[in-house]
Amino acid sequence: MRQFPDSLLDDSQIAFRETAIRFANDHIAPNAYEWEEAEAFPKDLYRTAGKAGILGAGFPEDVGGAGGTILHVIATQEGLLRGGSTGVIAGLGSLGIALPPVIAANDPMHIDQYVRPTIRGDKVAALAITEPGGGSDVASIRTKAVKDGDHYVVSGAKMFITSGVNADFVVALCRTGPEPHSGLTFFIIDRTLPGYSVSRALKKTGWRASDTAELSFNEVRVPATHRVGPEGSGFLAVVRNFQAERLVLAAYGHTSAQIAYENARDYAQQRTAFGRRLSGFQVTRHKLAEMWTQIVAAKTLNYTVASRIAAGETLIAEVSAAKNFSTIVAEKVCREAVQILGGMGYMRETVVERLSRDVRLLAIGGGTYEIMNEIITKSLFNPA
């Protein structure tokens, strides 16, 4: 019998994690420091991961995926994070947010030319929603797509796009009509189309090994066949997509906390001060006990919500709660881990230092902390 809360996962989910850990040990951990410093990882890694079947977690088998549920995705991401770089796995994982709207629309051409090659690691995909003018307010998106014969002419800009520098194509949310919500539509836009350009690669606090871009579309002529679903179907697709993205970010939170905690726990048992081990100080022991407690609580919430969603329940507020709770746990636990490591915790050569920067993203990406609270309040009472 596995220990709680791992006992909330089934054998196949644990097996996904084991495979991901092996992949991370072989292909990520030995290079994590170098790639973080270089603020990039080789594009080859997508192919290596594709070959190992890592990129297919949670995608249906009939589109080239490995099958499994959101819990399988979470278990895989937990394993990959053991490689010690959130940046690498956020970059590798950009297909996790880019492909679901395309798969849901189920156009055979899209599946064969975009979905399958991306899961194999032959193409890199990115999701482009956020714009320089704003991210939280999705209904205010301005990038427009205007029908012109059998093409759409797309003009606008996208901001903070994960894998945007490397992407071979983006799944971009564009405005096809004036109505705030029902005027939005996704398009698959190839990077090779005239007018598509990467304006700049952005430098970040954390997630350093992942490339993040500002993109510009200058009258890009996108074939109408590259529209994802009917016109106006974009907003609902965004809302559906967010659920999985938020749970994965919540899992980044509890896993980052877990890794930071383990590092701090081991350090406390070796490092001595005033003639005893750090773990000999009650204040340190209690700190570790509280870190552990927070992590167990976050995992239990995340696994439980994910498994109910896998079983078909709709839990919008609970997903937001899981993301926010894990965000706080990750920030607190990583802070305390840095504290226990002392000066070493502030050195870039330690994973704890890296994680302490990486987890700051959790309150921003995939919908901010405040937006999560807005979603939760709407489910609690009528805000008017």
Add this chain to the structure above:
Amino acid sequence: MKILVTAKRVTDPNAKIKLKSDKSGIQTDGLEYKPNPFCENAIEEALRLNETHGGEVVVVSIGPSDVQATIRTALAMGAHRGILVTGLDDHQMDSDLVARVFAELYKRERPDLFLLGKQAIDGDSNQVGQLLAEYLEIGQACFASKVEIHGSEAIVTREVDGGLEKIAVGMPAVITADLRLNEPRYASLPGIVKARKKSIDEIDIRSLGIDTHLKVETVAYEEPKTRGGGVTFVGGVDELVGKLKSEAKAI
């Protein structure tokens, strides 16, 4: 070609092992298990042989129902089906009993090859393969670092003291895998999902008609001596030799 291959579970080599208070064994509560690495080599070899020669790879193991998970890992790597002999806990087995259980499975399945890890990294006994071949009165090639099939013979390179030895053994035969035999593949994610639908037959030990008395009697388990504060630095060769003689008693 039909191959039987073993998948033994061992305690996680990274976990800290604690003894039971009465020293009758190790504490197994909450302990994580991993597939025995030498079994993984054997499974990898079975799969490679299967890729070139076709046939079937059947994974066998002994232990409580939890051991299904270990077999399932081998199925996720690509093996076809599994057999788990239940009714014996880890501490109710010795190498001899394990070999006799496998001999019984051999008689039921009639494989061309029986592949095993050369030893399990928990007990480190290194006896099952040899005993199994003896009970079955068939050829054996232990510590294999290379296996090739030519007609009805297996050409096996063995890792022996002082070098490599190449032998031919007629099939059916028992082969045990050494570390350098191959690099085991991962269970791919699609493989893991497919493995959920593959069959694992559970056979109760009592239905095999085997005498389950053990030949090895466990008297007690002891923790290894904790290492004292080591001396790291010596002034020169003379002092080193002196310390090796007087303190370490190594020369």
